[in-house]
Amino acid sequence: MEIGIDCVDICRFEGIENNKRLLEKIFTKNETKYCMSRTPHAQHFAVRFAAKEAVIKGLMCYGITKSFNEIEIINRDNGKPEVRILQEKRKFTCKISLSHSREIAIAEALILVHE
Secondary structure, three states: OEEEEEEEEHHHHOOHHHOHHHHHHHOOHHHHHHHHOOOOHHHHHHHHHHHHHHHHHHHHOOOOOOOHHHEEEEEOOOOOEEEEEOOOOOEEEEEEEEEEOOOEEEEEEEEEEEO
C-alpha cells in the first residue's frame, strides 16, 4: 500500500475556466463539467488537481506513470470523491480525501495495486 499527498494554492486556478487547452491537458470532460457547475470554480479545480498529484505520487511507487487527464476524480451520489484511472488494466484500490480552505486545496490518496 502506498500513499500520496499534495497541496496547492487555489489562486493558481483562478480563471482556468478560460483556458480550454490547459483544461483539456489536466482535467477530463466530466471533471470540467462538475467544477464549472460549482462556485467558485477555482477551489474545485484546485482540489482535483491536488488529488491527481497525490494519486500520481502513490502510483509512482508501483512504477506506474499516468498523465493528469488519465486520472479522473468524480463524486459519488453521496458526494464522496472517487478515483478512476483511465486506460489502466491493473486492478487497484484507492481511498482519497479532499479538503480546501479559502487559500489552499489538499488531497491525500492511499493506493493499493492488486498484482
